[in-house]
Amino acid sequence: MAEAATLGEALEAVPTGPPPQPAITAALIAMAETRSAKLDLICHLPPAFPAPRAGPAELSDHSTIPANLARMAENTGDRYAVARTALARIPHGVAIIGAADGTERSCATGTAMYVSFVPPMVAIAEHPGSRTCKLVQRSGAFSVSFLHASQQDIAERAGKSAEGPDKFATLRIKPLEAPPDAGGAPAVADSMAVLWCVVRDSRETGDHVLFTGEVRAHQIDPAKIDALLRFRRRYAHIGHITSEESPEGYPT
Helix, strand or coil: CHHHHHHHHHHHCCCCCCCCCHHHHHHHHHHHHHHHHHHHHHHHCCCCCCCCCCCCCCECCCCCCEHHHHCCCCCCCCCCHHHHHCHHHCCEECEEEEEEECCEEEEEEECCEEEECCCCEEEEEECCCCHHHHHHHHHCEEEEEECEHHHHHHHHHHCCCCCCCEHHHHCCCCEECCCCCCCCCCEECCCCEEEEEEEEEEEEECCEEEEEEEEEEEEECCCCCCEEEEECCEEEECCCCCCCCCCCCCCC
16 A cells, blocks of 8 residues: 555656656556565565464374474483483384303393394493493493393393402302403393393493494304383383294395
8 A cells, every 4th residue: 555655755746737748657557566576576475474273283293293392302410301201202123241250240231232243243231330341341342142031030120230350140140151252241141142241342322331342252042033022111022923034135
């Protein structure tokens, strides 16, 4: 409306009487076309903010994920809040990490993941204040024992501290000695699978120390397939197999 009023004022400013000169007429037509184009542009500009979505729930950019699930957990002062609410949803096989230095032996409940096929290498993470972590650092070796579903009590015991130089003996966890030239770390007897590793790399990662180890020896029990799992801060087990063994492709 302001543009229209200005145009009207311009028209009123033209002297009455004889018809306007061609130059004046051309100038008025050009002014009108320019201001009309501005009005048309203004009418077609998108709104400054998108209109709210219709529907019962607000959605994130991924239109199938509710926004309250897409956001990070609110800072409540609990340093482990994200670990409890998000990281605990990562299912993983339960492993006992073993280490030794001389007559001192220790173990801790943890997990492991492979990081290389050739050479075979796995990674573990240990808290720097734990005795197991200190023994891995001193000896340069560790074992990884993957537990069967029937060994949940061992996982619960290994997760606790123990007095004395030999945690295996104090907690009555039957050890499996390392083969020659495999690093010397004790493992857990009767496990589904055991890996004996030597440390190839270690570094601080947040509140843990990440160890990468090369597998020097291993032992498996093909009769045991029901792995003990950890999910949502609870122990669980696989239950049943849902496919045949992959005949080719990815080696694991």
